[in-house]
Amino acid sequence: MRWSRFYLYTTREVPNDAEVISHQLMVRAGLIKKVAAGIYTYLPFGWRSLQKLMAIVRREMNAAGAVELSMPAIQPAELWVESGRWQRYGKELLRIKDRHERDFVFGPTHEEVITDTVRRDVKSYRQLPFNLYQIQTKFRDEIRPRFGLMRGREFLMKDAYSFGADAASLDQDYEAMRAAYCRIFEACQLDYTMVEADTGTIGGSASHEFMVVADTGESAVVRCPSCGYAANVEKAETRTVEAAAATEAHPPQALEEVATPGKHTIEEVARFLKVSPKRLVKTLIYETEKGLVAALIRGDREINEVKLLNHFDVEHLALASEEKVRAATGAPVGFAGPVGLKDVPIVADESIRGLTNFVTGANKGDAHYVNVNWGRDVDLADWTDLVLVTGGDPCPRCDGTLELFRGIEVGHIFKLGTKYSEKLGCNFTDEEGNDHPMIMGCYGLGIGRTVAAAIEQNHDKDGIVWPRPLAPFEVLLIALNPEDAEVKRTAEELYAQLQEKGVDVLFDDRDERPGVKFKDADLIGIPVRITVGAKSLADGKVEVSLRRDREKRLVAPGEAVGKVMESLGR
RNA sequence: CGGGGCGUAGCUCAGCUUGGUAGAGCGCACGGUUCGGGACCGUGAGGCCGGAGGUUCAAAUCCUCUCGCCCCGACCA
Structure with missing residues (x-):
């Protein structure tokens, strides 16, 4: 290609909306051009790189036995109503109407369409298993699109869906995809890690993410250098701090209410009472579609809201408003505590199980309890792991210590199970003539995001340093x-x-x-x-x-x- | 959704506080000199100052509304 006949225009100026280096370079080097927030034209130079990646992805998908098809971007609302996601998906789902005022969505993902397709064609165990994939434009109406192709609203994604008769078949497909993903990211010469992940709104049993290591990544991940355990912090576990029981145990002292005027953060209370935040129990009141819930955690730690969401099996979860906290606890925000808290389900993190003579809010303005003890003052039945794991925490699998780093999520694979096949009635007949829902897996890979991640990892002060396989x-x-x-x-x-x-x-x-x-x-x-x-x-x-x-x-x-x-x- | 900021030439921005009819650099066109790490000189084209309304003799500038874009927050008890 002669440059004089090609369409490639570089710029010296950095566009004012580009924060991260990959975005800046993609604009300056003439790969992409913004058309609207989170919506880009892939210019010829950028498109060539995307095509190189898509060729690698197709090669590996085909090699892993997946079969390519292409589904519509615009999907009828009926399918989403049938799966239940019309109600649940929220504002990220772009809903549109045609001239007859019929509802449609611009597909953010394709479980509904693929399941609908398959249920019409496949009836027998003899037709299973198979794995269908496509590379296609999706739309998710993100709250805050940013970083160019890293978090666009319209984006290119490879999505694959496997259908099988049983769990063993799903395991095989899942493993084939896992291996294919590794080959893809290795072929792109990217520094990546596979981590355990939460299944999120897509749902399912097991799930892994592929993270390209980058400081600008939007996901936080922990990894154990000793045993290789790695997980998204949304999912990550840590060895429970049972040591707390031994070292923190003291003979119970008398429960006492103390005045803590205006001290409503953990830090303020700890300083005021001259105790370590570790001896405070933080009580957070959350609002869910099932009503208010209370979650307890050690004062120096954060709650992992994904774990909490999963524990209560709810779809929505948010910190309760000032008024609701007041109504539930009788105190302004900052003074909630488990002692005497009624009519609100309480769950506690394992980290505070061993505490004795600890501090909690008194459910009363400007007051806390000190010397609170389990059993005597509060009887809790619901204990679980709620902690947001961070760097320095003990590894849950060995005696190592977890390291925290950031990553760009470029791939995500799920064992979906029968979540969609049941809802949409995607069944097959087995040898005995009995009907069962098919067992599904789904496997996503962000095309544009992977190219952005490659640039994030391969550049210097003068520009992009393409890994050869992705170079335009x-x-x-x-x-x-x-x-x-x-x-x-x-x-x-x-x-x-x-x-x-x-x-x-x-x-x-x-x-x-x-x-x-x-x-x-x-x-x-x-x-x-x-x-x-x-x-x-x-x-x-x-x-x-x-x-x-x-x-x-x-x-x-x-x-x-x-x-x-x-x-x-x- | 809450808070903040910004919309002026293709791009990056100044001008707005203290209203008087629009500027710079880069880019673009033409001429000349240059030619191994984003050249220099000269000339020139290019903007209903995001849109609508209002105040005023007069609005890019002041006021109201609206649209778009960007940033922060929505992990505080």
Whole structure:
């Protein structure tokens, strides 16, 4: 491709809405252009990279036995009503009406459509199992789209859905997808980790996420360097601090109410009473669709709301409003406690089980109880793991210590089970003639996000440093002085030879100054560069260099193509 | 959804406080000099100042409404 005939325009200025480096570089290097919040045009240069990734994904999906199809982006509301998600999905679901005022959605995911398709075609165990996938544009009306392709509203996703007769079949498909995902991210040369994940609104039993390690990632993840345990913090467990019981146990003291005027945060109360936040029990009142609930946790720790949501088996969960807290506890926010708290289900984190003589709110303005003890003052039946795990916590699987890092979620695989097949009546008949819902799995992979993540991981101060498999072109051929007859002849010859070899080459034949060409070359980050300039050509040489190290190697024009093929590993 | 900010040339922004009819840099066009790390000089094109309404002799500037965009928060008890 000749640059002069291609559509690639770089900019020097950083757009004012681009915060993270991958977004800035994707705009500056002419990969994407914003059309509306979270909605982008994939410009030719960016589209080439996305296509490279999609080719890798298709190759690995096909190799893993999945079969490609393509489903509609616009879906009838009836299917979503049938699955129950029309009511549950919330505002992220873009709902639209056609001219007859019939309801539709712009698909954020395709469980409903695929399940509907399959239930019409598949009736017998003899037809199972299979795995269908597509690469397609989805829309999720995010509260806050940001970071360019990392969190867009419209985005490209590969989604696959497996259907089987039993759990063993699902395990096989799941494992095949897990392995395929590893091959995909390895093929992209990304530094990634697979972590245990919560199943979220999609639902199901087991789930793993693929995280590309990056400080700008929106997900927090813990990993144990000793045993390899890794999990999204939404899901992560830690070894229960049973040590607390032994070291913290003291003979019970008399329960006492103390005045704590205006002290309504843990920190204020702890400082005021001169006790460690670890000896405070934090009582949080949450609002759910089933009513108010109270959750107790040690003062120095945070609640993992996903765990709480799962524990109470509710769809929505949010901290209760000021008025509701007052109505439930009889006290303003900041003074809630389990002692004497009535009509609200209480669940407590294991971290406070061993505490004695601890501090809680008194359910009364400006007052706390000290020397509270389990059994004597509060009788709790509901104990579980609610803690938001963080770096430094003990590993739940070995005696290691967890490390915290951030990641970009580029893939997510679920064992769905029968959640959708039951709702939509996607059944098959077994050998005995009995009907069963099919066992499903679903496997998502963010295409645009993966490319953004690759840039996040592969750049320097001058621009993108593409991993070769995702690079829009493999080779950038620069004619430094195209008006020089010898330079032009040599560059044209090299261009023809590279094309003949099937190399993806971008030929910078533009009438630009050398400085501009070099700056652009660094910015767009094509892995291998050949520079043909009058100076080195006078010595009978052209220059071959790699974007990653930029070390210049002078070779005779006749050897350049061989050198390039070697650099590309072909 | 709550809080804050911003919409002025293709891009990044100044001008607004103290109303008087629009600017810079980059980019673009033309001419000249340049030509191995985003050149220089000159000339020029390009904006109903997001939109609507109001105040005023006069509005980019003040007021109201509206639309769009961005940031923070929504893990505080």
